Amino acid sequence: MVLIAAAMMGLIGLVFALFLVTANTRFAVETDPRIAELEDTLPGVNCGGCGYASCAAYAEAVAQNGEKIDLCVVGGEETTRDVAHVMGVKVSDEQKDKLVAVVFCQGDSEASAFPGEYRGIPECAAAIYSQDVAKRCKYGCVGLGSCVAACPFDAIHMSPTGIPYVDAEKCTACGNCVIACPRDLIELHPLKYDAFVYCKSLDPGPIARKVCNKACIACNICVKAAAADDNPEAVSVTDNLARVNTSNYSAKPEYGAKCPTECYNSNRNLVKKDEAMARIKASRASRAEAVET
């Protein structure tokens, strides 16, 4: 009985297998062999950073619709080169720039401390929605790490002082953190440019200064420095905020040498964790001293 049953199932399976094999050869679809090759080249993490739903979809778009070859942010330069190799085209200079997430806020728990305490859902958007707390600046980083949670590559972390820092090596510029930040503080910029105004506060100078001692107060010092360097288009002030020109990245770090609040600099918020820890310890120690005396 068991044997008959097994034999029958085997037979039925075999018949259908043969049927499918013939059908497969009969209905074989010729696909572009480059698509499979491109799929092997791409990282296969399906992060969606290129704007396509999956690596396979991007591979198809490249092979058939002539999509740009440098859209894979995860694989970066290397993948672009491989894709170019498969497609038989050359990598141009502008395609080589590796993008990295940049956090445009320096208002950490020292610079823009909030006197109260937020105890709700640990989500930046929730904190803003509920009572607008965590930090005093209403444009600054909330510090609850929604961007950290959104990062699929473990490349962005919350420093102990409540400002995320980006690990440039791990960052693939997939843009998930850009979307996750409810205050739009994260942008993608080429790694080799580092002069930015790390602030997005639109508050007028006095108010900005009051809520955060690292806020841009629109003092125009960096604009004057740029003008003195015969490069007036590099920095401009609009809506109480200095912004560097990101269409040509001509701003230099030196323009921020006299920035009174140190918001114009070149640190890229790529702070290391131990550095931040050291700073916290120092501030605690000084506070403890103040209590003793």
Next chain:
Amino acid sequence: MSLVVLIISAAIVNNFVLTYFVGICPFIGVSKKIDAALSMGIAVTFVMTITAIVTWIINRFILIQLGLPFLEYVSYIVVIASLVQFVEMFIRKTSPALYKTLGIFLPLITTNCAILFVALLHTMRGYGFIESVVFGIGAGVGFTLAIVIMAGIREQLETADIPKPFQGAAITLIVAGILALAFMGFSGLVAA
């Protein structure tokens, strides 16, 4: 039972989706556009009919003859899986656009319980060959009817002013429920 009654029974009165609640997954998944819904319905009808034929033959000449009725489920699943593979190859070859529209729901016909339901039901009710085939066609037509009606309503819903909490999946499920209620009106039209 005359074949006309059987087909009406399978397609409308005992509509698979709206009365037996089988095959809900593609019913919700592919009912956004009428074109895609119709193609899905036709593909399902095709698979259902062939499945009814093949499973009837297997049941009658192999399983019953050898006294192996307990292999029903396993062998039917094998049949359905192979047929879906075949349909997938066929559609991919003949209409790449349709292949893309149906997407993941095409291989998912394999796990569409409506198909297995057809096979099991004709075995359970002891239909003859012709009856089984007609039953398969009727069930497929019923599925197509349900999914196309659903797609029509959902196309209208796109522009409707739906309250926020009901948008998306919620309103879809509510519509499916109301549709099922409406189809209950047919009960008693024919027996069985």
